[in-house]
Amino acid sequence: MKGLPPVLITAIVLVAGSVLCAVQFPNIASTRVVGNLLTDNAFRGIVAIGMTFVIISGGIDLSVGSVIGFTTIFVAMAIERWGVPPLLAFVAVLALSAAFGAAMGATIHVFDLPPFIVTLAGMFLARGASFLLSTESVPITAPVYSTVSDFALRVPGGGRLTAVAMIMLAIVIGGALLLRLTRFGANVYALGGSRTTASLMGVAVGKMTVKIYMLSSLLAGIAGIVFSFYTSAGYSLSAVGVELDSIAAVVIGGTLLTGGQGSVIGTFLGVLIQGLIQTYINFDGTLSSWWTKIATGVLLFVFIVLQQGLVALARRPVAGRAGAAT
Amino acid sequence: METSSDSVACLLEVRGISKSFGAVRALQEVDFTLRAGEIHALLGENGAGKSTLIKVITGVFARDAGNVRLGGDDVAPRSAKAVLQAGIATVYQEVNLLPNLSVAQNLFLDRQPMRFGVVREGEMRRRARALLADFGLDIDVAAPLGHYSVAIQHVTAIARAVDLSARVLILDEPTASLDRHEVDILFGIMRQLAKRGIGIVFVSHFLDQVYEISDRITVLRNGRLVGERDTASLARIELIRMMLGRELVETTSARAATREHQPRDVCASFENFGKSGYVAPFNLELHHGEVVGLAGLLGSGRTETARLVFGAERADGGQARVEGVPVRLHSPRDGVRHGFGYCPEERKTEGIVAELSVRENIVLALQAKRGLHRPLARREQNEIARRYVRMLDIRPPDPERPVGLLSGGNQQKVLLARWLATSPRLLVLDEPTRGIDVGAHSEIIRLIRELCDDGLALLVISSELDEIVTYSDRVVVLRDRTHVEELAGEAIDVTNILAAIAADGASHEVHA
Numbered sequence: 001m002k003g004l005p006p007v008l009i010t011a012i013v014l015v016a017g018s019v020l021c022a023v024q025f026p027n028i029a030s031t032r033v034v035g036n037l038l039t040d041n042a043f044r045g046i047v048a049i050g051m052t053f054v055i056i057s058g059g060i061d062l063s064v065g066s067v068i069g070f071t072t073i074f075v076a077m078a079i080e081r082w083g084v085p086p087l088l089a090f091v092a093v094l095a096l097s098a099a100f101g102a103a104m105g106a107t108i109h110v111f112d113l114p115p116f117i118v119t120l121a122g123m124f125l126a127r128g129a130s131f132l133l134s135t136e137s138v139p140i141t142a143p144v145y146s147t148v149s150d151f152a153l154r155v156p157g158g159g160r161l162t163a164v165a166m167i168m169l170a171i172v173i174g175g176a177l178l179l180r181l182t183r184f185g186a187n188v189y190a191l192g193g194s195r196t197t198a199s200l201m202g203v204a205v206g207k208m209t210v211k212i213y214m215l216s217s218l219l220a221g222i223a224g225i226v227f228s229f230y231t232s233a234g235y236s237l238s239a240v241g242v243e244l245d246s247i248a249a250v251v252i253g254g255t256l257l258t259g260g261q262g263s264v265i266g267t268f269l270g271v272l273i274q275g276l277i278q279t280y281i282n283f284d285g286t287l288s289s290w291w292t293k294i295a296t297g298v299l300l301f302v303f304i305v306l307q308q309g310l311v312a313l314a315r316r317p318v319a320g321r322a323g324a325a326t
Numbered sequence: 327m328e329t330s331s332d333s334v335a336c337l338l339e340v341r342g343i344s345k346s347f348g349a350v351r352a353l354q355e356v357d358f359t360l361r362a363g364e365i366h367a368l369l370g371e372n373g374a375g376k377s378t379l380i381k382v383i384t385g386v387f388a389r390d391a392g393n394v395r396l397g398g399d400d401v402a403p404r405s406a407k408a409v410l411q412a413g414i415a416t417v418y419q420e421v422n423l424l425p426n427l428s429v430a431q432n433l434f435l436d437r438q439p440m441r442f443g444v445v446r447e448g449e450m451r452r453r454a455r456a457l458l459a460d461f462g463l464d465i466d467v468a469a470p471l472g473h474y475s476v477a478i479q480h481v482t483a484i485a486r487a488v489d490l491s492a493r494v495l496i497l498d499e500p501t502a503s504l505d506r507h508e509v510d511i512l513f514g515i516m517r518q519l520a521k522r523g524i525g526i527v528f529v530s531h532f533l534d535q536v537y538e539i540s541d542r543i544t545v546l547r548n549g550r551l552v553g554e555r556d557t558a559s560l561a562r563i564e565l566i567r568m569m570l571g572r573e574l575v576e577t578t579s580a581r582a583a584t585r586e587h588q589p590r591d592v593c594a595s596f597e598n599f600g601k602s603g604y605v606a607p608f609n610l611e612l613h614h615g616e617v618v619g620l621a622g623l624l625g626s627g628r629t630e631t632a633r634l635v636f637g638a639e640r641a642d643g644g645q646a647r648v649e650g651v652p653v654r655l656h657s658p659r660d661g662v663r664h665g666f667g668y669c670p671e672e673r674k675t676e677g678i679v680a681e682l683s684v685r686e687n688i689v690l691a692l693q694a695k696r697g698l699h700r701p702l703a704r705r706e707q708n709e710i711a712r713r714y715v716r717m718l719d720i721r722p723p724d725p726e727r728p729v730g731l732l733s734g735g736n737q738q739k740v741l742l743a744r745w746l747a748t749s750p751r752l753l754v755l756d757e758p759t760r761g762i763d764v765g766a767h768s769e770i771i772r773l774i775r776e777l778c779d780d781g782l783a784l785l786v787i788s789s790e791l792d793e794i795v796t797y798s799d800r801v802v803v804l805r806d807r808t809h810v811e812e813l814a815g816e817a818i819d820v821t822n823i824l825a826a827i828a829a830d831g832a833s834h835e836v837h838a
Contacts, residue, residue: 181444186431193424200422201486202407202436260426 006254007266014269017276025283031159038165041275043223045168049175050219051246052267057191057212058259059115063122064220067097068239070130071224076138076234086144094221101217105210130236137235148229164226176264192259248296252303337362337525338494343392345382352378353549360525367540368529371624371789375549376529384416385409415487419499421479425472430454432471433486457485461515477508496527513539531625563828590614593783594752599644605630608809612783619794620787621823622804628787632754636668637661662695667745671756677741680730685711687729687740692747714743752783791820
């Protein structure tokens with residue numbers, strides 16, 4: 001293999017960025033800041049992992065932000081207004097979101113529709129449904145919330161590894177293993193290579209599509225629960241635009257937007273890069289938080305151009321040796 | 327299980343297959359038998375039904391009638407997957423594997439060795455190496471397939487197909503993009519597989535290769551079975567006659583007989599014109615008021631010659647002259663500027679714009695020639711459209727009708743009108759009569775003659791030899807992307823053309 005794998009480039013960007021930040025603000029290089037970065041970006045990380053599967057398979061899922069919003073308000077309403085035990089509320093909302101994703105996947109496959117359109121419809125649907133539940137922010141006061149929020153592993157240097165950060169890390173690791181080691185993962189790449197070819201080679205394309213979007217929505221549901229832990233409230237307008245942040249993180253992480261190539265670890269690094277930019281802006285104090293978006297935009301441009309170059313490189317066949325034995 | 331003599335006698339048996347697409351009958355009661363351990367060539371010109379037959383056998387298309395039996399058992403294919411499981415595997419010309427996955431994953435996709443729900447990557451790679459070693463391939467199986475040459479991708483595809491316990495292997499134009507050395511490797515593999523009792527269907531238009539590798543030959547024409555022969559006892563000229571068909575009456579050139587040969591001015595000439603790997607350099611002179619026919623089998627370089635002449639493909643050597651003046655011919659724009667016109671074979675995809683009206687289609691080339699800053703007035707457009715609708719008898723005579731709603735013959739006329747409106751000096755027609763009904767057929771031929779009498783130079787490609795013989799003043803015969811013979815006057819007849827196509831030649835080096 002020639003050239004740098006895209007993930008390495010992402011890692012180099014992250015390390016270089018961290019060094020730059022640490023030089024300017026020595027305080028950034030502390031376990032406390034790193035712990036906060038993981039906690040603050042836990043829900044983004046989780047949802048971006050799902051997006052990674054979808055994008056590698058050649059699709060896109062625009063509905064995840066709305067699913068997060070729906071989940072937070074559903075959980076808040078269930079616990080606070082309808083008196084449902086929190087655990088049951090979680091199970092119910094995860095079942096709902098998984099079913100929602102499965103329905104989108106089935107629609108995409110059965111009617112042979114572009115995922116963009118189907119998930120765009122899903123985005124409006126889920127957001128609209130959350131407004132049906134409540135238009136206000138509903139605070140959650142259940143004891144389990146304060147327990148989970150307070151739970152954290154203390155790390156030397158004053159850092160705290162919170163429960164939500166641990167959930168995110170577990171999902172990153174689980175996602176990476178699922179993509180790398182299982183037949184499901186190989187089929188995700190196969191779908192991204194070419195749906196027709198994959199189906200000719202015996203991959204059950206329909207089932208795979210349903211499962212992939214189900215996974216994405218399920219992870220969006222988990223991200224929603226994590227988000228509700230993080231804010232201790234449910235609000236139908238939460239996580240607006242998170243789907244676009246996720247797509248950006250996935251692409252910065254070296255996943256091809258056209259599918260077929262990418263990695264979960266890369267996406268995780270992409271999320272961290274976005275978080276680092278945000279942290280830098282917080283430390284600086286004078287910059288508007290919109291600079292996060294600008295920096296992300298610039299990074300996205302750089303990475304997309306880079307990917308084009310890499311794709312062109314990959315298309316150039318290397319001479320192979322054939323037929324010594326015949 | 328059948329007794330061994332039975333299964334040798336007939337492995338795959340296809341009986342009375344018919345398939346229609348709308349009104350088009352792509353296959354009519356075609357039979358095909360494949361024995362175990364034989365290499366069976368399936369031949370036919372464009373539109374003969376080869377690919378339709380393959381797709382019916384492999385379950386990609388549902389068949390309208392007939393049955394397919396594999397080893398004595400009925401195959402009732404509902405899906406491509408079911409047929410694959412039954413033991414019929416196909417490797418298409420465009421490799422149907424996934425370039426983004428590793429070679430090993432491609433070989434074992436959806437059937438990887440597993441342990442505890444996890445793919446055993448090491449085991450999978452070991453098996454992949456062992457499998458490919460059988461095919462004489464020693465490559466890094468962990469690298470993405472797309473990193474390797476087409477030949478290696480082909481061998482990988484065959485290895486996968488065979489490993490899926492294939493009893494029948496269908497190779498659709500497997501050698502089209504391989505060089506001679508790679509073809510030898512592939513043939514070695516094919517012979518080896520045949521020895522193991524696998525039946526191989528070999529689709530190709532390289533006749534030399536067919537004679538080299540195949541045991542038997544089945545020929546299709548216009549969706550019908552022409553015949554099944556042993557390769558060893560089938561003379562090449564006989565084979566070509568089967569492929570090109572017609573009750574080859576000995577027609578000679580109607581034009582050559584009726585017109586005395588007066589010297590005409592050279593319209594365009596091409597000297598040592600060619601492109602490596604595309605068409606071997608050729609010399610060609612086109613005169614005003616003359617029809618030059620290009621004859622040859624599918625893939626012999628006819629269309630390629632036409633595209634070079636028009637400038638649609640850029641020649642890498644030689645000199646083009648228009649009215650004796652050397653010119654540059656690097657793009658279709660150059661061609662149009664010099665007064666060339668080109669009606670491609672693929673009317674639907676390269677020619678007409680189906681959504682636009684007859685009028686808009688007709689003025690398209692003229693407008694392009696004038697440039698966007700000099701728009702044709704609507705009145706002018708109407709007049710041009712009306713003139714050609716009348717002149718070429720385009721029906722229905724409504725210039726505002728979308729071209730997509732016209733019949734094939736009338737679409738062809740619109741395409742002709744488009745170029746005639748630019749008042750060209752040279753018109754290149756690629757299969758002008760393909761896919762149009764008999765009535766329109768003779769009309770197009772009449773038009774070709776008339777245009778020629780008006781002083782236009784015409785270069786016409788056709789698979790219909792009778793047709794070429796009828797209207798051509800000269801016929802250039804191509805074989806394996808080389809101009810091999812030029813016939814003129816009395817020498818133009820079907821027998822001579824067939825002889826030129828069939829002549830044995832050392833002809834492998836060109837199609838690399």
